[in-house]
Amino acid sequence: MSPETVVRTLVVACPDWSVTAAGPPPTEPAAVVRANRVVATSPAARVDGVEVGQRRREAQGRCPALVVLEADPGRDARAFELVAAALERFTPRIELSRPGLAAFPTRGPSRYFGGDEALTAAVASAVDEALADLGWPGSAGVGVADGAFAARHAAGPGATRVVAPGGSAAHLAPLPVSVLGRPELADVLVRLGLRTLGAFAALEPADVVARFGADGRVAHRLARGLDERPPATSPPPRHLEVVAELDPPAERVDVAAFVAKGLADELHARLDADGLACTRICILAETEHAERSERVWRHEGALSAGALADRVRWQLDGWLNGPVAIRPTSGITRLVLTPDEVVAATGRQLGFWGGETAADERAARALARVQGLLGTDAVSVPELRGGRGPGDRVARVPAAAVDLAADRSPPLGADAPWPGRVPVPTPALVPPEPVMVEVRTAAGAVPGVSGRGHLDGDPATVSFGRGGAPVEVVAWAGPWPVDERWWDPEGHRRRARLQLQLADGRAVLVHVEGGRWAVEGIYD
Amino acid sequence: MVGTGATSLALNLASASSLAGSWVVVVGLPELGLAAAAEAGIDLRRLALVAAPEPGRWAAVVAALVGGVDVIVVDGRAPLGHGEGRRLASRVRERGSVLVPVTPGSLGPVRRPGAWPSDVTLSVAHGRWEGLGDGHGHLRRRRVRVEAEGRGRAARSRRAELWLPSERGPASTLPHGATTAKGEREAEATVVPFPGGRRAG
Numbered sequence: 001m002s003p004e005t006v007v008r009t010l011v012v013a014c015p016d017w018s019v020t021a022a023g024p025p026p027t028e029p030a031a032v033v034r035a036n037r038v039v040a041t042s043p044a045a046r047v048d049g050v051e052v053g054q055r056r057r058e059a060q061g062r063c064p065a066l067v068v069l070e071a072d073p074g075r076d077a078r079a080f081e082l083v084a085a086a087l088e089r090f091t092p093r094i095e096l097s098r099p100g101l102a103a104f105p106t107r108g109p110s111r112y113f114g115g116d117e118a119l120t121a122a123v124a125s126a127v128d129e130a131l132a133d134l135g136w137p138g139s140a141g142v143g144v145a146d147g148a149f150a151a152r153h154a155a156g157p158g159a160t161r162v163v164a165p166g167g168s169a170a171h172l173a174p175l176p177v178s179v180l181g182r183p184e185l186a187d188v189l190v191r192l193g194l195r196t197l198g199a200f201a202a203l204e205p206a207d208v209v210a211r212f213g214a215d216g217r218v219a220h221r222l223a224r225g226l227d228e229r230p231p232a233t234s235p236p237p238r239h240l241e242v243v244a245e246l247d248p249p250a251e252r253v254d255v256a257a258f259v260a261k262g263l264a265d266e267l268h269a270r271l272d273a274d275g276l277a278c279t280r281i282c283i284l285a286e287t288e289h290a291e292r293s294e295r296v297w298r299h300e301g302a303l304s305a306g307a308l309a310d311r312v313r314w315q316l317d318g319w320l321n322g323p324v325a326i327r328p329t330s331g332i333t334r335l336v337l338t339p340d341e342v343v344a345a346t347g348r349q350l351g352f353w354g355g356e357t358a359a360d361e362r363a364a365r366a367l368a369r370v371q372g373l374l375g376t377d378a379v380s381v382p383e384l385r386g387g388r389g390p391g392d393r394v395a396r397v398p399a400a401a402v403d404l405a406a407d408r409s410p411p412l413g414a415d416a417p418w419p420g421r422v423p424v425p426t427p428a429l430v431p432p433e434p435v436m437v438e439v440r441t442a443a444g445a446v447p448g449v450s451g452r453g454h455l456d457g458d459p460a461t462v463s464f465g466r467g468g469a470p471v472e473v474v475a476w477a478g479p480w481p482v483d484e485r486w487w488d489p490e491g492h493r494r495r496a497r498l499q500l501q502l503a504d505g506r507a508v509l510v511h512v513e514g515g516r517w518a519v520e521g522i523y524d
Numbered sequence: 525m526v527g528t529g530a531t532s533l534a535l536n537l538a539s540a541s542s543l544a545g546s547w548v549v550v551v552g553l554p555e556l557g558l559a560a561a562a563e564a565g566i567d568l569r570r571l572a573l574v575a576a577p578e579p580g581r582w583a584a585v586v587a588a589l590v591g592g593v594d595v596i597v598v599d600g601r602a603p604l605g606h607g608e609g610r611r612l613a614s615r616v617r618e619r620g621s622v623l624v625p626v627t628p629g630s631l632g633p634v635r636r637p638g639a640w641p642s643d644v645t646l647s648v649a650h651g652r653w654e655g656l657g658d659g660h661g662h663l664r665r666r667r668v669r670v671e672a673e674g675r676g677r678a679a680r681s682r683r684a685e686l687w688l689p690s691e692r693g694p695a696s697t698l699p700h701g702a703t704t705a706k707g708e709r710e711a712e713a714t715v716v717p718f719p720g721g722r723r724a725g
Contacts (some may be wrong), residue, residue, distance in 0.1 A: 085642045165537055325659040359546060359570075363572070366549075367572055367592075367593075369592070370574055373577075373581065374581070377643045381568075381571065382571055384568060390557055390559060391557070394568065396558070425560065425663060425665075430557040432554050458658070474659070475653075477656050477659060488697050497708075501653050501656045503529060505650070523532075524628050
């Protein structure tokens with residue numbers, strides 16, 4: 001292993017930031033939910049057994065008094081501005097991974113404050129002061145180590161810790177591989193018997209690349225106490241910087257965010273043209289009165305245009321709508337996006353089955369807007385299931401319960417043969433409730449189906465609605481008898497289905513149950 | 525899309541985009557058969573269903589989807605004012621989505637359709653099912669004649685003979701000049717272009 005310099009970094013980590021930002025005190029059981037899954041919990045909720053990744057229903061089951069909050073990245077960013085402002089007193093250059101996680105290189109500040117320990121203590125007390133305003137004193141952790149990853153894991157909740165220079169790998173060694181944040185990789189490693197980062201780090205880098213690819217190499221570097229990538233030797237080319245002058249000045253976030261979206265697209269196009277991807281971006285906003293907000297945002301993968309625009313919006317939202325003490329006194333006149341670290345674009349790895357694409361992202365946003373208009377329950381997505389009836393084979397599940405961008409493959413058994421199923425094609429229209437109709441034989445009797453599945457008379461006419469004119473049946477087939485859920489006295493039903501072709505060109509799927517006929521589907 | 529066969533026609537039009545990776549969103553139409561949508565070739569992983577909004581909010585809901593979603597299938601029976609329809613039409617043209625209002629053939633009385641904008645109106649003029657006998661067989665395929673009437677570039681009215689559905693599921697065209705069951709020769713057998721001919725990339 002060649003000696004590689006790793007930037008000594010201080011990390012401030014607020015583990016339950018989404019809950020902190022939403023307002024409830026740490027003593028109240030609360031959870032932040034996104035797409036029906038818990039993404040953050042308060043300490044009180046954890047005591048009751050609420051865990052990240054649980055479904056909303058399950059979390060509420062464990063803790064009936066749970067306060068459930070919807071995730072809102074804008075709110076998180078707004079609240080974090082208070083902490084960011086506190087950190088800005090130590091260094092002008094703080095780096096945000098996401099609201100709740102900030103870092104800065106310690107070289108300068110450490111010398112000024114007289115060593116890492118002194119700096120850590122000063123930062124911890126400043127952050128604590130800011131958090132006390134939110135009612136969450138002592139919830140943040142501060143860690144210093146070589147490299148941001150080691151520093152983040154040195155910063156336990158409510159604790160400060162300084163890892164000696166060169167000690168990052170040793171500090172990380174006993175941690176479980178799950179802290180890498182790559183569940184699939186961690187799963188494989190554990191099955192290989194590599195339970196700790198130390199055991200993983202001991203592998204030869206070449207072997208890791210051969211077995212786990214580029215992402216495995218990144219994880220391996222982290223486990224060894226290095227940064228994700230070797231430090232960049234040259235700064236990114238200057239021509240990538242994009243600037244927008246705002247005239248008239250933007251007083252509102254949405255106005256500035258609109259400009260930012262255009263800037264982000266432009267920057268992305270320039271990066272694309274050079275075959276580069278941006279992993280760290282510096283966003284600078286300036287007002288008429290020369291007030292400035294400058295932040296560096298980093299991303300473990302590459303920042304897409306949408307992610308860039310989001311970060312600009314978060315930052316401006318935190319600045320313009322943040323606490324009065326840090327709010328600017330006039331509108332924003334200038335926005336500058338400068339890529340701070342670029343890497344060769346290797347293309348974003350798509351999921352195995354296609355996964356997330358730009359179209360998925362756009363659609364998810366559009367559907368979120370509709371959910372905002374009509375309520376979250378208004379949007380549903382189809383899910384393949386097994387079944388015999390035309391309406392049984394695909395169910396509608398609320399979109400809030402699934403991650404639209406993730407892979408959703410049909411469950412096992414959805415394609416399995418279902419005896420008694422009516423052959424394809426399936427009716428294009430399936431009324432939510434079967435529509436009662438009158439079916440008659442040529443002699444005027446109501447045909448029925450015997451226990452053996454025999455029809456006792458050929459259907460000749462159908463009339464829809466009360467007293468509707470009878471329509472002649474020109475051809476028919478069936479019956480397809482179904483004896484469903486015979487083990488369940490409540491759900492047990494025996495019915496027989498028939499296809500009828502009518503004289504007016506229409507075709508319908510009807511069923512007879514207990515001597516009553518109903519239309520179940522229309523072959524529209 | 526109006527009348528008998530309108531639902532199948534709409535599903536088949538949307539399936540081409542769906543297979544190319546586009547999202548399809550259906551607003552209203554609670555009776556839409558989702559299994560039929562899958563058989564028409566729509567990828568269910570990129571299909572979302574929006575419950576019918578209250579009467580005054582259809583325009584707002586569809587406008588929110590335009591631009592974000594490539595194909596929007598909407599219940600043509602839903603109320604929509606003429607002004608709203610015009611505004612929606614210009615938004616659809618500007619953002620490059622495709623709006624497909626469907627007024628399906630139904631069992632009950634047909635409600636008056638709203639003023640949904642459409643550059644092309646497709647209707648099934650003549651449909652005949654095959655495969656069903658007198659107590660035997662099952663519905664296999666349907667031969668339809670689709671007629672298109674439009675405005676602007678699509679003003680010339682056109683017709684096409686299709687299998688809707690075909691035996692494999694999705695619609696398929698009949699070969700050029702194929703003879704119909706009655707023996708008459710069809711002069712033209714082309715698939716009608718998508719409404720307005722615009723699609724989002």
